[in-house]
Amino acid sequence: MPEPLIALDWGTTRARAYLISESGEAVQKRLADQGIQSVPAGGYPAAFEALAGDLRRAAPEAAIVLAGMVGSRNGWVEAPYVACPASPEEIAAAGIAVDLAAGTRATILPGLSCDDGAFDVMRGEETLVVGLGLADGLACLPGTHSKWAEIRGGRITRFASFMTGEVYGLLRNHSILARLAEEPSGEDARDGAARGLAAAARPAGLLNAAFAARTEVLAGRMSGGAVGPFLSALLAAQEIAGAQALFGRTGRIHLVADGILAESYGAALAAAGIEVAVTAPEAAFIAGVRRLAAGLAR
Amino acid sequence: MPEPLIALDWGTTRARAYLISESGEAVQKRLADQGIQSVPAGGYPAAFEALAGDLRRAAPEAAIVLAGMVGSRNGWVEAPYVACPASPEEIAAAGIAVDLAAGTRATILPGLSCDDGAFDVMRGEETLVVGLGLADGLACLPGTHSKWAEIRGGRITRFASFMTGEVYGLLRNHSILARLAEEPSGEDARDGAARGLAAAARPAGLLNAAFAARTEVLAGRMSGGAVGPFLSALLAAQEIAGAQALFGRTGRIHLVADGILAESYGAALAAAGIEVAVTAPEAAFIAGVRRLAAGLAR
Known part of the structure; x- marks a missing residue:
C-alpha cells in the first residue's frame, strides 16, 4: 500500500519539499524561500514546478500532497478548516484536489478549527500532530505562534x-528591553534562563515579570547578554503554565521542536516537573503526511 | 506654613511646570516637550529657565521642587532611590539640592526602589502616590509602565x-494583529472591550488570549476596529489580575488616571468587582509635591 510520496510543507514565507520513499525515508528534500506570499496569482503550478518539478520527474507515480498555508484563503485553493474533534481520516477526507501544470493531480490538506470557548485555527501543524501517532496525549509545537493540541482516542479534540x-x-528587539540586551555568552544563557524561569514563578504575571529584565540589568544584577535568554525562558514558562491551566496538568508532553527551541522548552518543561518526549518537526511532518496520504481518496 | 511652590514633573520626553499658590491651586501651568533626553550636558539651568523662568520671576520666593527622571542617572543630578518602605518624610529628606543659574536653589526628589523578590524602581510616580494622602491602600497608576503601590501606615511599603x-x-502596532486592526467606532470600542475582558478571564493567559483577536476577526466574528479596544481591555485585566495575585485581593483601588486610561481601567476594575476611587494625575502630583515640599529642609 505505501508508495512514494512528494510532500510539501508550504508556508507563508518558506516551503519544504520532500520525496519520501515507500519505506518512509526522505530520499530528497529541499528548502526554498518561495512561501505563498511570494507566489503571484495563478502562479502555483509554476511555483510547484520550481520547487519540486525534478522530484516529480524522479518519481512520476508518486502521490503529491501539499500542507500548510498553501491551503489558506491567501494560498492556491482554500481547503476549509475541519472542525475539531478530527481524526486523521477526517482530515484526509477534506483534502482538496488541484491540477498541476502537466495535468497531474495534487491534494491540498485542510487546516483545523477549534471553538472551545475561544475560536482558534491551525494550518500545517495538524500534519505534525498526526505524525506523532498518538492515541491520547498533549503535543506542544513551539514557534512564532506556538500550538498545543490535545489528542483523545486518536482524534485531535x-x-x-x-x-x-x-x-x-x-x-x-523592539521594547525598552532591547536597549539593554546584548548577544549572550554561554554563562549569560544559563543565568538568563534560570532567572526567567524564576520570574515566571512569581505571581504577578508576564507584564510584571518581563519588566524585571530591565530593573535587574540597571541594578547591575544581571548582564545585558542575559536579557534574551531571560525573556525566552519566561515566555516559554508562561506558555506552559497557560497550556496546563487550559488542558489540565499532565505528566508528559510531546514536544515537536529541534535546536534552540527544543532546548529552551525542554528546560522549561523539566522545570515544571513534566516529562518530555521530543520529535523533530521534519520527522513529525513526514510521518504525518504519510499517514494522511494513505487516507486520501485516490 | 504653606507657601508658593514651583514644581516640575520632569520626565524623559516631556516636562510639566506648575506655579502652585499657598492654597494649593495651580495658578499657572505649562507642558513642554523638553524632557531630559533633549537636555544637553550642563544644560539643566538653561532648560529650567526656558520651562519655568517666568514662573520664578512671578514668584521669586517660591520653593522649587523637581520630580521625575530629572533625578535619574541620565538626568541633572542623580538622587539615589529610597528603599521601601518609605514615608513622605523619608522621601523628602533624600531630596538633592541643586543650584539654578541665578544662584537660586532647587530640590530634586528621589525615586523609590523595592526589593520584594523582584527588584523594581519608580521615579516620579512616588510623588503622585504621596499625593493620594493614604494611610492604607493600594494605588494603580496605569501607563507605558504601569505602577501599583501598596501603602501601609502612611508609608509606601x-x-x-x-x-x-x-x-x-x-x-x-507591530504584531500580526496590527494588519487587522482599524480605527474603532464607538460600537467597536464597546464590543472589543467586552471581548477583551472575557478573553482575560479564560485560563490560558495573555499569550493565548491576545491571539484570539486575530482568529475572531478572521472568522468574521469581530471587526478590525475592535482589535485595539480588545487588546487594551485584555491587558488592563491581566495587569489587574497580576496585581491582585501580588498584593492580595482588595475591594477598593485608588486609580490615578484620566481620559481613556481612567475609562478602560475603571471598566476593567469594575468587571473584577473592585470599587474605584479616581484621582487625576495632575491633582495627585500637585498634592504630592506640596506634601513633599513641606518636608524639605529649608
Missing part, C-alpha cells in the same frame, strides 16, 4: 495558539 | 511595575 515567539521578538 | 502600555503598543 482541541488546541490553542500562543503568540510566544512573536512576543519574544517584540520584547527582545 | 512595596510596589510593582507592569509593561502594559508598552506591550499594548507593540501588539497593536
Whole structure:
C-alpha cells in the first residue's frame, strides 16, 4: 500500500519539499524561500514546478500532497478548516484536489478549527500532530505562534495558539528591553534562563515579570547578554503554565521542536516537573503526511 | 506654613511646570516637550529657565521642587532611590539640592526602589502616590509602565511595575494583529472591550488570549476596529489580575488616571468587582509635591 510520496510543507514565507520513499525515508528534500506570499496569482503550478518539478520527474507515480498555508484563503485553493474533534481520516477526507501544470493531480490538506470557548485555527501543524501517532496525549509545537493540541482516542479534540515567539521578538528587539540586551555568552544563557524561569514563578504575571529584565540589568544584577535568554525562558514558562491551566496538568508532553527551541522548552518543561518526549518537526511532518496520504481518496 | 511652590514633573520626553499658590491651586501651568533626553550636558539651568523662568520671576520666593527622571542617572543630578518602605518624610529628606543659574536653589526628589523578590524602581510616580494622602491602600497608576503601590501606615511599603502600555503598543502596532486592526467606532470600542475582558478571564493567559483577536476577526466574528479596544481591555485585566495575585485581593483601588486610561481601567476594575476611587494625575502630583515640599529642609 505505501508508495512514494512528494510532500510539501508550504508556508507563508518558506516551503519544504520532500520525496519520501515507500519505506518512509526522505530520499530528497529541499528548502526554498518561495512561501505563498511570494507566489503571484495563478502562479502555483509554476511555483510547484520550481520547487519540486525534478522530484516529480524522479518519481512520476508518486502521490503529491501539499500542507500548510498553501491551503489558506491567501494560498492556491482554500481547503476549509475541519472542525475539531478530527481524526486523521477526517482530515484526509477534506483534502482538496488541484491540477498541476502537466495535468497531474495534487491534494491540498485542510487546516483545523477549534471553538472551545475561544475560536482558534491551525494550518500545517495538524500534519505534525498526526505524525506523532498518538492515541491520547498533549503535543506542544513551539514557534512564532506556538500550538498545543490535545489528542483523545486518536482524534485531535482541541488546541490553542500562543503568540510566544512573536512576543519574544517584540520584547527582545523592539521594547525598552532591547536597549539593554546584548548577544549572550554561554554563562549569560544559563543565568538568563534560570532567572526567567524564576520570574515566571512569581505571581504577578508576564507584564510584571518581563519588566524585571530591565530593573535587574540597571541594578547591575544581571548582564545585558542575559536579557534574551531571560525573556525566552519566561515566555516559554508562561506558555506552559497557560497550556496546563487550559488542558489540565499532565505528566508528559510531546514536544515537536529541534535546536534552540527544543532546548529552551525542554528546560522549561523539566522545570515544571513534566516529562518530555521530543520529535523533530521534519520527522513529525513526514510521518504525518504519510499517514494522511494513505487516507486520501485516490 | 504653606507657601508658593514651583514644581516640575520632569520626565524623559516631556516636562510639566506648575506655579502652585499657598492654597494649593495651580495658578499657572505649562507642558513642554523638553524632557531630559533633549537636555544637553550642563544644560539643566538653561532648560529650567526656558520651562519655568517666568514662573520664578512671578514668584521669586517660591520653593522649587523637581520630580521625575530629572533625578535619574541620565538626568541633572542623580538622587539615589529610597528603599521601601518609605514615608513622605523619608522621601523628602533624600531630596538633592541643586543650584539654578541665578544662584537660586532647587530640590530634586528621589525615586523609590523595592526589593520584594523582584527588584523594581519608580521615579516620579512616588510623588503622585504621596499625593493620594493614604494611610492604607493600594494605588494603580496605569501607563507605558504601569505602577501599583501598596501603602501601609502612611508609608509606601512595596510596589510593582507592569509593561502594559508598552506591550499594548507593540501588539497593536507591530504584531500580526496590527494588519487587522482599524480605527474603532464607538460600537467597536464597546464590543472589543467586552471581548477583551472575557478573553482575560479564560485560563490560558495573555499569550493565548491576545491571539484570539486575530482568529475572531478572521472568522468574521469581530471587526478590525475592535482589535485595539480588545487588546487594551485584555491587558488592563491581566495587569489587574497580576496585581491582585501580588498584593492580595482588595475591594477598593485608588486609580490615578484620566481620559481613556481612567475609562478602560475603571471598566476593567469594575468587571473584577473592585470599587474605584479616581484621582487625576495632575491633582495627585500637585498634592504630592506640596506634601513633599513641606518636608524639605529649608
